[in-house]
Amino acid sequence: MPSTTDPRTRRLSRAGHDSSVDSAHGGARDHAPAPAHPAPAPDGAQTGDGTVRLIDADGVRHPDAAYDRWVEDVDHAALRELYEDMVVVRRIDTEATALQRQGQLALWPPLLGQEAAQIGSARALETDDFVFSSYREHGVAHVRGIAGADLLRVWRGVTGAGWDPHEARMAPMQVIIGAQALHAVGYAVGILADQETDERGEAPGSGATAGAAPTEAVISYFGDGATSQGDVAEAFTFASTWTAPVVFFCQNNQWAISEPVSLQSKVPLVERARGYGMPGVRVDGNDVLAVLAVTREALHRARTGGGPTFIEAVTYRRGPHTTADDPTRYRTSAEIEHWEARDPVSRVATHLRSEGALDDDGEARVQAAADAVAAELRAGVTTIADPSWQDVFADVYAEPHAELEAERDAYARYLDGFATTEGGGR
Amino acid sequence: MPSTTDPRTRRLSRAGHDSSVDSAHGGARDHAPAPAHPAPAPDGAQTGDGTVRLIDADGVRHPDAAYDRWVEDVDHAALRELYEDMVVVRRIDTEATALQRQGQLALWPPLLGQEAAQIGSARALETDDFVFSSYREHGVAHVRGIAGADLLRVWRGVTGAGWDPHEARMAPMQVIIGAQALHAVGYAVGILADQETDERGEAPGSGATAGAAPTEAVISYFGDGATSQGDVAEAFTFASTWTAPVVFFCQNNQWAISEPVSLQSKVPLVERARGYGMPGVRVDGNDVLAVLAVTREALHRARTGGGPTFIEAVTYRRGPHTTADDPTRYRTSAEIEHWEARDPVSRVATHLRSEGALDDDGEARVQAAADAVAAELRAGVTTIADPSWQDVFADVYAEPHAELEAERDAYARYLDGFATTEGGGR
Amino acid sequence: MTTQTLTLAQGLNAGLRQALADDDHVVLLGEDIGALGGVFRVTDGLQREFGPRRVVDTPLAESGILGTAIGMSYRGYRPVVEIQFDGFVYVAFDQIVSQVAKMHARTRGKVPMPITIRIPVAGGIGAAEHHSESPETYFVHTAGLRVVSVSNPQDASTVLRQAIACDDPVIFFEPKRLYHVKGEVDAAVDLADAPPMSAAHVVRPGRDVTVVSWGSHVATAIDAAEAMADDGASVEVIDLRSLSPWDADAVAESVRRTGRLVVVHEGPRQVGVGAEICATVTERCFEHLEAPPVRVTGHDVPYPPAKLEGHHVPDLDRVCFGIDQVLGRVPLDVPTVTRTAQEVAA
Amino acid sequence: MTTQTLTLAQGLNAGLRQALADDDHVVLLGEDIGALGGVFRVTDGLQREFGPRRVVDTPLAESGILGTAIGMSYRGYRPVVEIQFDGFVYVAFDQIVSQVAKMHARTRGKVPMPITIRIPVAGGIGAAEHHSESPETYFVHTAGLRVVSVSNPQDASTVLRQAIACDDPVIFFEPKRLYHVKGEVDAAVDLADAPPMSAAHVVRPGRDVTVVSWGSHVATAIDAAEAMADDGASVEVIDLRSLSPWDADAVAESVRRTGRLVVVHEGPRQVGVGAEICATVTERCFEHLEAPPVRVTGHDVPYPPAKLEGHHVPDLDRVCFGIDQVLGRVPLDVPTVTRTAQEVAA
């Protein structure tokens, strides 16, 4: 992928775009608590005015005076790469869902429908940037280089983290809704502190030059539901008043399990940003190019001392919340069809084909790449070793802990008892 | 006090007034965490454009097309009452501070400087409305009819609540910053639920008529510091999406102990409201008439199905955070002088005198009223009985709890032991 | 009395329906409890039946839910809160321990908090992180709360109704492993006739050892008692049911007869509820104890990944081992640290 | 070695200064810790000395502070967090128990959390509600945390430095009642020579009874030991210092000699840390116990208003009474419920 765009292009975001308190994005709600889940309104309200979109649902590229410059370098070849990324992660998702059905995984939260939001944002990152995500960001993890077994390890129930967070520069998935937003802010504050340490001539590993603006940045992913959690609000405050180099990337996929986004907010989520003193931008989350553009802009702001940005990527979770969920209980097939027509993947194929930049051979190559990744995934899951009982006690503490070691040893002696009795237990 | 104004005057708030992300109210901050406490900027930024003010610091009444109608009924007599309220609560505050210095109270958080914010808002309430406050709202408590001993009980350390919350329709003071904002929302949701119960013909005590909009409302007080707590953000979300009849009244007194408001937010706090889908209004918190006007408007909105409002009352804490605080460590006397010049009490006296509505006799009557209340307070504190040891165990549970009663009885036997040995213990 | 065969989840559902029907001021608050019926379907159909003002889907914020419940209690309501999984209760911890637990004492009895906090609890179902916690210690230690845990469908229905009817806040634990376990349920039991919520039940009488447990481990304890019967030991099993207050009289009465106590729970051992039970029984039954009380518990580790939970959650073998220990058939083998010379010198 | 006479608060200040000087990655986070120096002045002068990037006033949100500390740990920092008063830690509970405590295990050792959480703790200072909590049970029960409590200025300085140097998260309790107590402090002790953070100290040897306590109640226990000496009983006092892990070996060794144990703490009795100590000592020393271990604790109530704290917080009389109890000089008088007929029938 091309690297970040020219820092001189630093500009203001669309934080100030017009919207009024009374125009609820989920349609008007009466003042009853919890009416029976109003479905999100179709296109207009959800991706209406003020939403950045560069490639529409029909694959048509629209010029954008503000955002084109952030993707000037994305030629056909680069766009094909983004397309391939999306096809691949969709295949990963399908494959993992199948593996769950086959009993190879305990659970899987599908990303189907959110490929553009994840690929577009993750491809905007530099290698050194750090990611704090939720549990559904398999696409982001894929871009971070996490593949095969590592992606599935957690969902098979063998570990709490499938990869080394420092190697991947991505924290393990976070289950507690919103908690990771604060971790991202802390990491970003660490980047600032490193710079100051650098200035004192005692660099603890940051790549920043003395006195320069931060060159690393942090991104935190969370959902529309997460915006209701106090932790996320606190993260906004801390990031804003400390001007921390962090991007809050909210995938508004319209649902928090069975709860529509209208239960979390009466106004578009992007409105939150301004009240915390940071720019907010709303983007068509099913448009990979637009997502890339707005994320690049936000990261650039972070790197150049401009502080945090809130991005609302308007997208849709087309699958169940997890493989354990039954979405037929709370939403209609008409709604799903509505969003299928706004598919993030096919619109890029259409666009590339219309530009003569993708033919059947090219498509076949992309599918072959996806096949290969899928095969690697299937093969990978079988290589995941079951943990041993010792792992129950391992790594609870970083430093020696004689008491827990003694507890482990007592349990070992208990287990040994079965070896000496025939049959091994009752 | 006159009752609420004509419901037909329901109007939109000033939520949309102009303000930009980049205009920090506390002056520009670099992106370092925690620079050494930048002091709040003088008047301009703090009570600049968009701030509702009807009587300025010099006692001049300014017409206001939007808000005059909310205080049409406030004639000279009514304004004198507001003035007297402020003089009285200032005296209560002085007296309580003195009682603390004399060892009669364990602690006291002075309200000096915040009289207008508290009196103006509390006088906008109807008797049936319910208050959930923080710890500094002695002025509000006074208006709720809580006087003398009841006001001091908690600060003397004899109880957790100085009054019966249902009688006063005011919850006991809340120490955990921001927690009470959620309680207010819950109470407001209860009002909505009552209405629905009424419609089913099983009224649980609400005064609302079947099918009508709510006629009761709730107000929650908290400080500028509290806006950083997750609970307050959650309260905004719950109140907004449920259209709960609640007013969030934030006294921005510039400081959270030693932390300036600029550490909590880069933009005026009023900006928070909009991102949560509710109107926000910024008012000169040292102008009792303006505070009355904006609070009436907000309560009216709540009563008529318009949902929550956020009010930022810009004021100043002129005393220490509590009697245990030493503000000289973190702020200048110049700053205090700046705010003394914007005194909430004297401006009303000046105004009334300029209108010929207050003379020396009138002033003497007001001071006499304050003297009487102060005397009552001094007398009251001596009437506060010390609790008995049984109170340690009382009311922990609402229903019988044999185990705790047994624990209490065992302690009683232990205490009895001293009675039988000479000297009563070692 | 009409009984039906219901799962524990259905028993809870029946209990909630009854409570909603009995008292107009009962309201249900939680995430996904409306159209979805909760992730475990415990509230299935209730929003349809009682409407969205009484069965309320809340925004996604547990502190917000509890804080709202407190305000509704001020207004005279009896909120029943669903926390979706045990691991999500911690974000509401302050509202529970600083507000819910203390409000009645703070207001000298003027403001009761008749809030029931339903928490699907514990592991053994192969779930993801934060979905298998046993947080009972945190709440049992907190004065002002009552804490119960149910072990069968009938208790699910009846104790839940008792909890809702109680003017005190009640933490109501629903062992996830038991949601699908079936039993006969009379959902309309007259609460006046039901045993008090705080009373323990002797679910299997015995003479040699008392095993105390609650929730899903009552079944494990009964299995162990049966297995030990073959080994010539008569084991009494007590379903504690209420963890705060807990029925120390019933346990002490039993231990005075058997002379031996084993406590089984899934939460970590260190300052687990088992520690309280063992300490109290030692105080009360010192002269009757034939052996030190034994605890069979989860280890002092964060709940492990699903594939390892079999090594963490007490099972039949470990309970039997604990019984053997208290009977002196196998050594007690208490974990003991051997300090270094330097450490001993300190 | 140069010592100075310092208060415990000054000892902490000296420890923090040393830690900041020793390691560039130590950062202090908290409310009002900068210009004000903290409400107890423990961080007095440190922001001036080390700058606002290392001594950081945070926005007013404890969950935010802990969450930020976690992120800084990811980045290689060693955050030292000040919670202004014990009662304000609950809003950060989730970040502590679900994140700080579990991150190292979750990441299989890849991401340590070298966070020190300083908490002014407990009562006895006539404070307002939420300013006198003893939340140790909550943290001692939470695997993945270490928990310490200091009782004198030298430990304040040294143990705080050890906590900061430790790669595990440490809950560091500072008894508010002791902030002004003075003692000799060597603020530059070589940590390699210092006794390990987790080791208990026998602060007064004795033969007849072992009294275990920590924090401010060590002094009460010593006073009681002296009073009892006049009454002909030789009391050993152990300052536990570390509550998790706790030095069961040292306590058991003592109890095997004395045969009698009294635990003194201020938090509620039910599932207090005393329960763990009594249960464990009973397991380990059953044959040596002359009497059931006795707990002298706060009652099972929310911390009462200031004027009543004298009836809640263990004092000299109550500790002496506990010692008399374990010596059999006064009856044990354990609270016992007499059940109603209906209850017993249940």
Ligand SMILES: Cc1ncc(C[n+]2csc(CCOP(=O)(O)OP(=O)(O)O)c2C)c(N)n1
């Ligand atoms: C604190 C907390 N509460 C509840 C849950 C249960 N839960 C898991 S996912 C989820 C919905 C999250 O919705 P959203 O933030 O929109 O993310 P999405 O799943 O749509 O990606 C809920 C309620 C949780 N994991 N953590």
Ligand SMILES: Cc1ncc(C[n+]2csc(CCOP(=O)(O)OP(=O)(O)O)c2C)c(N)n1
């Ligand atoms: C959760 C919590 N954290 C910290 C505190 C300590 N504390 C008491 S008052 C205060 C400052 C509050 O500032 P603000 O909200 O502006 O209210 P003000 O005192 O100015 O009226 C702090 C930090 C607390 N009471 N609760």
Ligand SMILES: [Mg+2]
């Ligand atoms: Mg979502």
Ligand SMILES: [Mg+2]
């Ligand atoms: Mg303030």
